[in-house]
Amino acid sequence: MVQDMHNPEFYFEQYEVFNTSTNETKIKSGKFRDTSDILENEKVNYTENLTSGQRQTVVVVSMPGLSDWAQDIEHKQNHLKHLEEQPNTSKRLQNAAKLKRSYDETEDENGEAMEVVDEAACVNKEPRTKENMNSAANVVSREHLLNFPLPDVASKSCIVKIYEDTDNLKVNDMIEVIGFLSVDPTLSGEFQPEKNALIEPEVESEAETITHNPPPSLVPRLHAVYVKKLEHCNPLITEAIDQDTVLKEANSAREHLLKALTELLLGDRLAAEYLICHLIACVYLRQDTIALGQFCLNLSNLPTQKYPNYAKQLYDIIKQFVTKSYYLPLTIDNMNTMTLLPKKDYECNRLTSGVLQLSKGTHLVLDETKMEQGRLDNTGVHNVAALGHLIKNQKVEYDFKYYKMEFESDISVLVLSEGKSLLPSDYHVPLKPEESSLEIFDAIVEAATYYLKEDIMNIIRVYLTNLKLVKYTISEDLQFVEEDFIEMRSKADSSNPVTADDLHRLLVLARLVSLSRGRDTLLKDCWDDTKRMEAERLQRVKNRVQSTF
Incomplete structure (x- = not known):
């Protein structure tokens, strides 16, 4: 579900890079990615072949209130079995073990060198801790970043970047998205480079920066190739209804x-x-x-x-x-x-x-x-x-x-x-x-x-679900409705008046009574059932007594 819509984001749709080693120039695309694809010996040419574009940023959350049975069906339909295959897992474990062994060996051989590396890492981290005791990570909570409508309901959040026309997209719409996943840790607002206040004045507070750039491990990014608005989200109905x-x-x-x-x-x-x-x-x-x-x-x-x-x-x-x-x-x-x-x-x-x-x-x-x-x-x-x-x-x-x-x-x-x-x-x-x-x-x-x-x-x-999608038509020739309403009005008195609201209520109920029985228009038998139901209901309301149960 679309939970929020941020301001459009500007990016380089196309840019030229110059390789200082080979003196070659290349045209690269910035579409469907968050960070530029620039190698160590490449520089961006900001004067030529530079095309900027904009993309809409939309915050989506898992469908609020989605039933367990619907989630189970979704998981079964979309589950990628090959991710469970043993060789992949064992290969990763072996690589991890090898890495650990080589790390241990290096430490044994050259403990002093390892100490220097660790010290350097500490030096880099120290100033941030000292300067910001209330560091960026603590400015906002995890719950604030996830921002789910329903409390105590497990959900997921994602930032979707849309390149096509989004005029018909609104807050609370249900959408299905296919795109490129982006989880680069550098996208987090915590790692934004500190700006020189004289050259680049602050336009966003620290809280806003982190809120709009949460850690991708918590809120991933998805660059949309295809976005489809949904009329419903029942996973049992995958095709247009007949x-x-x-x-x-x-x-x-x-x-x-x-x-x-x-x-x-x-x-x-x-x-x-x-x-x-x-x-x-x-x-x-x-x-x-x-x-x-x-x-x-x-x-x-x-x-x-x-x-x-x-x-x-x-x-x-x-x-x-x-x-x-x-x-x-x-x-x-x-x-x-x-x-x-x-x-x-x-x-x-x-x-x-x-x-x-x-x-x-x-x-x-x-x-x-x-x-x-x-x-x-x-x-x-x-x-x-x-x-x-x-x-x-x-x-x-x-x-x-x-x-x-x-x-x-x-x-x-x-x-x-x-x-x-x-x-x-x-x-x-x-x-x-x-x-x-x-x-x-x-x-x-x-x-x-x-x-x-x-x-x-x-x-x-x-x-x-289907009956909410069925097209219901009401014919103009509803003689039996007209006659019944005239009769109801003639029998009414000041203590029990019959108004246009009563007719409206009957017609709304009659529509649902008809649909529930598989009728897409109002017929006399459904109208009679509706009148019976309303008469019985109103009788109960009139004779309502204190509950004894």
Whole structure:
């Protein structure tokens, strides 16, 4: 995922070198490399045949929230077996042993000479240690350099240098890159030559230099030959989707998923149907300030008294279906201490990541059952407001200190709570567990895990991603929708009004009900199912009682 974009970098695309030994001149290229290819007896001719160019520098991180199953498949698909071959390893070990022996022998023969070398090395290192007790390496931490959005999630970071047109590339885009790897240790900001302040005034602070030039062992460089923007990152789908095939196979995948989720939601089929709609939802169109297609679901009345970790157990199953997800317990401590919004760091001239800097299609599960008594400080209040803003508008406000800038997002938010959530939601479904299921929940989780074998799991994983990519069309002749809405309006009263928002909510749900059943347009049977689901849901919300579970 593109985490940040730095200023363009200037380099010598082509330059001429003069060999002082042979008096020959050569044209060399500076493209796809960080350091110039100049031999000891060569000099650069700065007056002729010098072409400068610029390349875009982009900071990328491993896909935030990428599921373990997706990572495992990626590793299997991209693993280079020849790197494991024994001869290479043993050859390297033998060479290392030889080197060690020759070093030992030299030391025995001429201990005095070795001492001189060591002393010289110490002399070179000493001034830096004395001058900079707070040396460059200590100016910024490892975590600062890696700058990952999600805390406590193992990730990698890389600086990609792009030579082609990058106008359509944005922060948070998912990309696939092929290029030349560059890990020359001299690229690290720690080893930048000290400048004479009179000749070259300082334009960057030490912290900024190291932030933009981290050690390549920690943050490698990649000179891109090919960059491709991705619509999704599900490794099970490697080709463009065939819509007819996807729709044909949708129903059987839905049956597997509905069966598993109904069991996990303690026999509540309605909640399982809404959860399926939530899992396949995505923003398909933006109109003015409205993000069409977003579907924030609040499942309440969770049996936390009997099963305190029910929300986490439910998430542990959901994350095995979806490609990217993150579980965030809404504790007072988390809200008061976590950085949710990305922030511009002017001292280091970079975007410091936050938890809500996620790529499109990520599932964010907010566990409100972990909220305890306490006081939200200023940070906590801002974090709760940021979550509400994301849910309502599918936008995240990045903090640029002097102003806020909104970045569009497409993050599916699922809120799990005991009572109705404090956060806004598009669809609130109070859970209606069966008594029999409540008694044997642990056995249900075990049975679901046994039922969801790898082949069934993969069918569900492909189904959930494909349905976000399917093109859905709505015909203009929807007589049955028009008639039903007129009837609903005629039956409405002041205590139970029917507005245009209700019709919009029904149409969004109907779209997802149709897609989940393998239909790419709205038909009467799906519309009737949608009306049934909404009527049952609204009845539950109306008759909601205090949880006794």
